Amino acid sequence: MHVLVCIKQVPADPSAVKVDRKTNTLIREGIPVVVNPFDLFAIEEALRLRERMSSSGQKGRVSVITMGPPQARSALEEAIAMGADDAVLLSDRAFAGADTLATAYTLSRGIRRIEDSTGAKVDIVICGRQSTDGDTAQVGPELAEMLGIPHLVRVRKVESLTRESIRVERIADGGYDVIESCLPVLLTVEKGINQPRVPSLRGLMRARKAGIPVWGAQELGVEAQQVGLAGSPTRVIRVFSPERQRRAEMLTGSPEAVARLLVDRLMTAM
Amino acid sequence: MDYSLTEEQRMIKDLASRIARERILPEAARLDEAEEFPWEIMRVLGESDLFGVWIPEEYGGLGGGVFEQCLVMEELSRACAGVATSYAASALGAFPILLFGTEEQKQKYLPDIASGKRLAAFALTEPDAGSDAGNIRTTAVRDGDSYILNGTKQWITNGGEAEVYTVFATVDRDKGVRGITAFIVEKGTPGFEFGKKEKKLGIRSSSTRELAFRDCRIPRENLLDREGKGFIVAMRTLDRTRPGVAAQAVGIAQAALDLAAAYAMERVQFGKPVGEFQAIEHMIADMATQIEAARALTYSVARMIDAGARDFSKESAMAKVFASDVAMKVTVDAVQIFGGYGYMRDYPVEKLMRDAKVTQIYEGTNQIQRSIIGPQVLREAARRKAGQAKGITNS
Ligand SMILES: Cc1cc2nc3c(=O)[nH]c(=O)nc-3n(C[C@@H](O)[C@H](O)[C@H](O)COP(=O)(O)OP(=O)(O)OC[C@H]3O[C@@H](n4cnc5c(N)ncnc54)[C@H](O)[C@@H]3O)c2cc1C
Numbered sequence: 162m163h164v165l166v167c168i169k170q171v172p173a174d175p176s177a178v179k180v181d182r183k184t185n186t187l188i189r190e191g192i193p194v195v196v197n198p199f200d201l202f203a204i205e206e207a208l209r210l211r212e213r214m215s216s217s218g219q220k221g222r223v224s225v226i227t228m229g230p231p232q233a234r235s236a237l238e239e240a241i242a243m244g245a246d247d248a249v250l251l252s253d254r255a256f257a258g259a260d261t262l263a264t265a266y267t268l269s270r271g272i273r274r275i276e277d278s279t280g281a282k283v284d285i286v287i288c289g290r291q292s293t294d295g296d297t298a299q300v301g302p303e304l305a306e307m308l309g310i311p312h313l314v315r316v317r318k319v320e321s322l323t324r325e326s327i328r329v330e331r332i333a334d335g336g337y338d339v340i341e342s343c344l345p346v347l348l349t350v351e352k353g354i355n356q357p358r359v360p361s362l363r364g365l366m367r368a369r370k371a372g373i374p375v376w377g378a379q380e381l382g383v384e385a386q387q388v389g390l391a392g393s394p395t396r397v398i399r400v401f402s403p404e405r406q407r408r409a410e411m412l413t414g415s416p417e418a419v420a421r422l423l424v425d426r427l428m429t430a431m
Numbered sequence: 432m433d434y435s436l437t438e439e440q441r442m443i444k445d446l447a448s449r450i451a452r453e454r455i456l457p458e459a460a461r462l463d464e465a466e467e468f469p470w471e472i473m474r475v476l477g478e479s480d481l482f483g484v485w486i487p488e489e490y491g492g493l494g495g496g497v498f499e500q501c502l503v504m505e506e507l508s509r510a511c512a513g514v515a516t517s518y519a520a521s522a523l524g525a526f527p528i529l530l531f532g533t534e535e536q537k538q539k540y541l542p543d544i545a546s547g548k549r550l551a552a553f554a555l556t557e558p559d560a561g562s563d564a565g566n567i568r569t570t571a572v573r574d575g576d577s578y579i580l581n582g583t584k585q586w587i588t589n590g591g592e593a594e595v596y597t598v599f600a601t602v603d604r605d606k607g608v609r610g611i612t613a614f615i616v617e618k619g620t621p622g623f624e625f626g627k628k629e630k631k632l633g634i635r636s637s638s639t640r641e642l643a644f645r646d647c648r649i650p651r652e653n654l655l656d657r658e659g660k661g662f663i664v665a666m667r668t669l670d671r672t673r674p675g676v677a678a679q680a681v682g683i684a685q686a687a688l689d690l691a692a693a694y695a696m697e698r699v700q701f702g703k704p705v706g707e708f709q710a711i712e713h714m715i716a717d718m719a720t721q722i723e724a725a726r727a728l729t730y731s732v733a734r735m736i737d738a739g740a741r742d743f744s745k746e747s748a749m750a751k752v753f754a755s756d757v758a759m760k761v762t763v764d765a766v767q768i769f770g771g772y773g774y775m776r777d778y779p780v781e782k783l784m785r786d787a788k789v790t791q792i793y794e795g796t797n798q799i800q801r802s803i804i805g806p807q808v809l810r811e812a813a814r815r816k817a818g819q820a821k822g823i824t825n826s
């Protein structure tokens with residue numbers, strides 16, 4: 162079974178990120194970077210799925226992919242040090258300035274190429290719930306659509322896994338759903354689904370020497386206008402925190418009184 | 432200071448530092464308060480391969496040496512000396528196997544110790560044999576293909592938690608130190624039991640416990656080296672592990688300095704940060720200088736050992752004595768810089784002061800270290816004099 166994790170390198174301190182007032186893009190140069198914290202949970206979950214498979218006699222493989230500048234290799238090294246089998250870096254000047262759509266598209270092409278090389282579908286794609294810099298939580302679902310597979314977001318626990326299906330707990334408003342999907346599937350995972358392991362020294366040494374292929378627009382066979390800034394329809398006009406608009410109000414009293422109150426409210430609202 | 436670490440050494444230091452920051456520091460105060468053995472942290476250290484830094488690759492380790500062990504000790508001790516002691520005691524218990532074990536003993540025990548799957552411990556001290564380790568009373572009597580152990584060990588770090596113990600017993604009290612013999616004893620051997628767990632001033636998350644042997648029968652293949660070689664086994668081991676205690680002291684002292692310096696910039700009295708009073712500034716200058724000197728000495732001795740030096744008892748003792756005295760002084764000064772806050776358990780410096788003390792006591796008190804260094808220096812002087820008399824110049 163092949164599990165693939167999408168990881169993003171983000172600033173270590175998200176509050177240190179400045180927005181370029183002219184272009185409304187993020188200024189990412191010259192600040193310390195880490196693996197997006199959510200993605201560490203994604204890597205750990207993939208490793209645990211592999212362990213689950215091997216304890217039931219199946220062979221598992223964990224691959225990691227990122228789209229980013231050349232220095233994003235260090236994020237992939239971290240994943241290998243934790244125990245991932247292999248990694249691919251998608252990097253090209255043409256990919257710069259990608260919005261979530263262009264990011265998801267580029268990732269989908271990278272995954273396709275991996276599938277072409279193995280001759281088999283990736284069974285499970287795992288993303289973090291969101292990044293700590295871009296924060297949109299859109300890349301996972303968009304990527305699933307492009308790959309033509311179902312997605313389950315905000316997974317907080319994997320209950321069971323078979324060759325054909327997976328059953329998870331997914332956080333929902335005010336509770337959680339237990340939901341089952343066929344494979345292949347894409348999951349986005351919550352913090353707290355596990356405790357990410359620290360890398361081992363052997364892993365770190367292996368990572369330092371690991372051959373990590375770098376694929377650009379040419380290797381992925383994509384047109385320049387489909388990727389990066391050119392392939393990004395998003396135009397950021399303003400950045401702000403949305404106000405919470407849904408409000409709940411508790412009506413109290415006897416059932417009859419509450420029913421009357423509710424009818425009155427509905428009538429006035431109409 | 433730049434100590435020209437290799438890429439691999441830097442990796443080891445960074446990983447130990449990361450585990451210290453992310454996994455140990457947040458737990459340190461709680462573990463100290465609860466006097467709880469840090470099993471979860473031991474598991475993380477095991478998975479990270481750090482237990483194996485000094486063990487050769489053929490026995491499942493990473494093939495480093497005393498210096499690598501020191502790098503780990505320093506970083507772990509910056510976060511919690513109790514955790515560092517638990518980590519170090521496993522090396523102390525396993526070093527005799529590496530140095531004196533047979534190929535079968537090494538193959539049998541070292542891989543699990545390198546992976547952290549099993550912890551080791553070193554059992555020399557007894558109620559009446561502390562500094563005077565030659566006075567141990569635990570006996571080992573040969574009986575066919577086994578030895579039968581009887582006696583009590585005291586203050587054994589990792590006691591009860593460890594699976595593999597290097598135990599020193601005498602096969603013949605009349606022979607004094609030449610009767611002392613080292614054995615490997617596994618937890619669970621009938622007749623091997625654990626006594627009370629001590630309540631301590633510092634390093635409270637480490638376990639310090641009594642071991643009791645009552646007609647404990649162990650197979651002859653668990654004998655380390657030969658009968659009567661135990662004292663040498665113990666001394667050669669301690670020569671190699673004392674730089675680790677020195678590194679622990681450096682780590683504790685560095686943590687104290689970091690906290691004190693940050694606090695001195697923050698705490699305002701008489702309208703300015705207390706760090707701007709020269710009295711405090713000079714304390715900080717002395718602390719930093721002494722720590723760097725201790726670190727430089729510790730690293731040099733560790734590298735000397737790893738380079739294959741034959742005799743390093745004096746140097747090893749020097750590192751231990753100097754670094755532990757520095758740690759004690761620096762942590763007392765750090766509490767002073769924190770003033771009354773430093774005395775409160777809500778602040779982390781009092782723990783460092785409590786933890787520092789043991790580095791002057793265990794693995795040979797500092798008085799005993801000086802009794803190793805002094806006579807050795809005098810012997811060297813005498814030899815030089817004899818050499819000069821014969822017209823030989825000695826450097
Ligand atoms: C203030 C602001 C300004 C922005 N300006 C622009 C702009 O001008 N133009 C523009 O096009 N976009 C802009 N973006 C969005 C863009 O830069 C996103 O950062 C990027 O497309 C990824 O989206 P995200 O970080 O929100 O990821 P999310 O969707 O939050 O990430 C979810 C998961 O997707 C995966 N993932 C995300 N990115 C990658 C990656 N690169 N490689 C591998 N896996 C990944 C990870 O698993 C991650 O946990 C802006 C965002 C913000 C907040």
Ligand SMILES: Cc1cc2nc3c(=O)[nH]c(=O)nc-3n(C[C@H](O)[C@H](O)[C@H](O)COP(=O)(O)OP(=O)(O)OC[C@H]3O[C@@H](n4cnc5c(N)ncnc54)[C@H](O)[C@@H]3O)c2cc1C
Pocket residue numbers: 520553554555556560561562563585586587588589631634639789792793794795796797798799802
């Ligand atoms: C927390 C802790 C953990 C320990 N862990 C272990 C362990 O894992 N394994 C183990 O075997 N032991 C362990 N020990 C024991 C430790 O090694 C001894 O405490 C130490 O060697 C000193 O022995 P003692 O305490 O009996 O002191 P004593 O020998 O009774 O000394 C008392 C005082 O007299 C001084 N003194 C003694 N002899 C001389 C002399 N000849 N010249 C000058 N001064 C002298 C000492 O320096 C000291 O100040 C541990 C101790 C502690 C506190």
